Amino acid sequence: MAAKLHTSILVYSMCPILLIGPNLVAFCTAQVQSFVYSGFKGADITLDGVAVVRSDGLLELTRIADVRGYAFHRDPLRFRRSPNGTVQSFSVSFVFGVQSDIDVSVDGMTFFIAPGNKFSNTFSGAYLGLFNDSTNGSPNNHIFAVELDTFGNGEFKDMDSNHVGIDVNSLFSVQAQAAGFYDDMTGTFTNLTLNSGEPMQLWVEYDAQTTQVISTLARLGATKPRRPLFTTTTNLSDVLENPSYVGFSGSTGSLSTIYCVLGWSFGMDGPAPAINITNLPKLLRGHRKARSKVLEIVLPIATAMFIAVVGIVIVLLMRRRLRYAELREDWEVEFGPHRFSYKDLYHATEGFKDHHLLGAGGFGKVYKGVLPKSKMEVAVKKVSHESRQGMKEFITEVVSIGRLRHRYLVQLLGYCRRKDELILVYEYMPNGSLDKYLHCEEDKPTLDWTQRFGIIKGIACGLLYLHEKWEKIVIHRDIKASNVLLDGEMNGRLGDFGLARLYDHGTDLQTTHVVGTMGYLAPELLRSGKASPLTDVFAFGTFLLEVACGQRPIKQDSKDKQIMLVDWVLEHWNNGTLMQTMDTRLQGDFDKDEASMLLKLGLLCLHPLPTARPSMKQVMEYLDGEAALPELTPTHFNNLNMVSMMERGGFRPSILSYPDLTASIGTFSGLSGGR
Numbered sequence: 018m019a020a021k022l023h024t025s026i027l028v029y030s031m032c033p034i035l036l037i038g039p040n041l042v043a044f045c046t047a048q049v050q051s052f053v054y055s056g057f058k059g060a061d062i063t064l065d066g067v068a069v070v071r072s073d074g075l076l077e078l079t080r081i082a083d084v085r086g087y088a089f090h091r092d093p094l095r096f097r098r099s100p101n102g103t104v105q106s107f108s109v110s111f112v113f114g115v116q117s118d119i120d121v122s123v124d125g126m127t128f129f130i131a132p133g134n135k136f137s138n139t140f141s142g143a144y145l146g147l148f149n150d151s152t153n154g155s156p157n158n159h160i161f162a163v164e165l166d167t168f169g170n171g172e173f174k175d176m177d178s179n180h181v182g183i184d185v186n187s188l189f190s191v192q193a194q195a196a197g198f199y200d201d202m203t204g205t206f207t208n209l210t211l212n213s214g215e216p217m218q219l220w221v222e223y224d225a226q227t228t229q230v231i232s233t234l235a236r237l238g239a240t241k242p243r244r245p246l247f248t249t250t251t252n253l254s255d256v257l258e259n260p261s262y263v264g265f266s267g268s269t270g271s272l273s274t275i276y277c278v279l280g281w282s283f284g285m286d287g288p289a290p291a292i293n294i295t296n297l298p299k300l301l302r303g304h305r306k307a308r309s310k311v312l313e314i315v316l317p318i319a320t321a322m323f324i325a326v327v328g329i330v331i332v333l334l335m336r337r338r339l340r341y342a343e344l345r346e347d348w349e350v351e352f353g354p355h356r357f358s359y360k361d362l363y364h365a366t367e368g369f370k371d372h373h374l375l376g377a378g379g380f381g382k383v384y385k386g387v388l389p390k391s392k393m394e395v396a397v398k399k400v401s402h403e404s405r406q407g408m409k410e411f412i413t414e415v416v417s418i419g420r421l422r423h424r425y426l427v428q429l430l431g432y433c434r435r436k437d438e439l440i441l442v443y444e445y446m447p448n449g450s451l452d453k454y455l456h457c458e459e460d461k462p463t464l465d466w467t468q469r470f471g472i473i474k475g476i477a478c479g480l481l482y483l484h485e486k487w488e489k490i491v492i493h494r495d496i497k498a499s500n501v502l503l504d505g506e507m508n509g510r511l512g513d514f515g516l517a518r519l520y521d522h523g524t525d526l527q528t529t530h531v532v533g534t535m536g537y538l539a540p541e542l543l544r545s546g547k548a549s550p551l552t553d554v555f556a557f558g559t560f561l562l563e564v565a566c567g568q569r570p571i572k573q574d575s576k577d578k579q580i581m582l583v584d585w586v587l588e589h590w591n592n593g594t595l596m597q598t599m600d601t602r603l604q605g606d607f608d609k610d611e612a613s614m615l616l617k618l619g620l621l622c623l624h625p626l627p628t629a630r631p632s633m634k635q636v637m638e639y640l641d642g643e644a645a646l647p648e649l650t651p652t653h654f655n656n657l658n659m660v661s662m663m664e665r666g667g668f669r670p671s672i673l674s675y676p677d678l679t680a681s682i683g684t685f686s687g688l689s690g691g692r
């Protein structure tokens with residue numbers, strides 16, 4: 018009867034004499050007892066079988082298959098006030114949970130009132146740990162039980178596998194009802210699944226007056242429904258011994274089901290105290306059924322999907338890394354602002370798609386692109402290279418060239434470097450290259466004289482800037498019509514300067530590596546391989562004649578023989594028919610003086626002797642009319658036939674049989690084409 022005050026309350030309301038002395042206990046005829054446990058830590062209970070109280074206070078009646086577990090209030094309770102009296106009213110309430118690994122859990126648990134606290138001869142399984150084959154149904158059992166049955170047992174005429182039953186001395190329930198509750202508002206019945214793993218609360222009240230047993234079930238936390246689950250009439254005065262033990266039994270058959278009790282309260286001849294549900298231990302494993310589904314079905318799928326997703330992400334990241342991989346070295350740090358990310362260039366050209374291709378030449382392919390962030394139109398030139406040697410000097414030069422800004426130069430915006438690729442980013446020139454207009458490709462309109470003269474002056478101006486106006490001398494090395502690009506206003510702008518240097522650096526010194534385009538190469542360049550501003554002037558002279566005459570630097574003569582344009586113009590000058598060399602598409606609509614000056618200037622620039630050529634500064638003065646062209650006669654050039662000069666330079670034009678006649682010589686061929 019002694020119980021710890023914090024978990025149980027013993028009220029001796031009708032027995033004041035007890036307090037006077039032990040000898041008077043016999044006279045004490047009435048005891049009203051109640052207790053309440055929210056969790057069973059330190060509770061006055063005794064355990065039997067496999068039952069345990071977990072450290073958090075949860076009472077587990079069963080643990081493994083085919084065993085029984087019991088928990089009792091340690092001291093028996095007096096249900097009758099006098100030995101021959103009737104059984105008093107009482108109330109019991111408890112919170113329980115059934116965790117089952119499978120849908121079908123076997124057997125069940127009970128709250129029972131029994132004369133003894135030993136159940137050694139009982140059976141587990143169907144007998145719920147209370148009876149055995151021979152004792153089931155015997156009035157000598159003196160056992161009252163409320164069963165929470167999760168196994169429909171035909172032997173005992175169980176109604177289903179999910180019911181609450183009132184048992185008296187037998188597992189043939191006096192009455193049973195499917196687990197559930199009636200809604201207070203609507204009165205509708207809602208099923209509850211006992212082995213859902215969800216905690217529930219059961220109230221069982223015995224009314225001595227009416228001998229009714231009232232059972233009410235609800236989800237934990239819900240208020241006790243007003244309409245009970247069911248009411249059974251059974252006179253417990255014919256059943257219970259005095260005193261009797263109160264407790265729980267749990268039994269599992271062959272499969273593992275854990276019957277748990279979280280809290281318990283009891284009131285003799287009065288209501289059972291309320292269980293403080295906030296202090297209850299938790300059913301740690303929660304809804305085992307749901308959990309097992311998660312574990313068995315969802316989790317493996319989720320894991321597999323997760324692994325697959327991670328794998329795909331890694332592959333994509335790797336591909337992305339490879340796709341956008343760049344070559345970056347320490348010395349490039351200072352060129353940061355001029356360095357483009359490959360990713361941006363890749364996106365700008367939609368992955369270097371063919372429909373972005375502007376042109377292709379010996380140096381590489383040129384694509385049109387739109388930079389993702391600035392939406393700026395650019396020309397992206399991919400130059401393949403293998404030599405890493407000299408790359409630093411080259412990039413240094415590219416970057417310094419990038420600092421060059423001139424109205425008649427195509428602005429180099431920056432670069433990017435990959436393993437075998439150098440990528441140069443230029444301003445985009447909407448009207449393409451000049452050669453397309455001169456040689457009537459792609460149905461381009463014919464340029465009139467003013468336009469041609471303007472373009473020539475522009476290029477001369479740009480070249481002068483490269484040669485003299487900048488902090489160091491920059492030799493273009495590849496002046497030709499196809500390297501002159503036309504901007505939106507049809508201004509000629511010089512592109513691709515300095516690129517030829519890439520092939521100067523790092524190449525084998527044993528091989529000839531003259532870079533340029535046939536017809537534009539000065540004789541001394543062929544001999545020595547050494548470029549100078551005057552070799553640029555030579556190429557400019559060819560360019561001049563090309564624009565004025567609308568002819569390629571190496572043309573076919575009437576006998577289908579290849580001749581140099583310069584020799585052809587010279588011949589006409591000799592014959593006094595210089596004006597006949599002018600482009601017939603101009604239809605004579607040009608300034609004769611300007612044309613004559615231009616042709617003669619072209620010839621002067623093409624002088625086989627470098628020292629006889631004017632500098633770009635002089636060229637500019639002649640073009641601007643600030644200085645008069647020196648008096649020249651064709652005899653100046655006599656005996657200086659270009660072909661013979663070239664042949665002396667070790668080069669035979671007869672081997673030039675490339676279709677566009679602009680093939681270059683040296684280690685790199687086909688350097689013509691787009692910028």
Ligand SMILES: *[C@@H]1O[C@H](CO)[C@@H](O)[C@H](O)[C@H]1NC(C)=O
Binds near residue numbers: 100101
């Ligand atoms: C109780 O009943 C027994 C017999 O059943 C009888 O001997 C006893 O005197 C009764 N006691 C009281 C207090 O009525």
Ligand SMILES: *[C@@H]1O[C@H](CO)[C@@H](O)[C@H](O)[C@H]1NC(C)=O
Binds near residue numbers: 138149150151152
């Ligand atoms: C059943 O229980 C009773 C009482 O404990 C015992 O005497 C009897 O031997 C048991 N019967 C079986 C079949 O175990």
Ligand SMILES: *[C@@H]1O[C@H](CO)[C@@H](O)[C@H](O)[C@H]1NC(C)=O
Binds near residue numbers: 177208
């Ligand atoms: C409740 O469960 C019983 C037995 O499983 C079933 O017959 C009944 O239809 C269910 N009622 C509701 C409302 O789900």
Ligand SMILES: *[C@@H]1O[C@H](CO)[C@@H](O)[C@H](O)[C@H]1NC(C)=O
Binds near residue numbers: 103225226227255
């Ligand atoms: C219950 O049983 C006891 C003893 O058998 C009897 O005295 C009492 O009148 C019964 N109560 C009711 C309500 O039938």
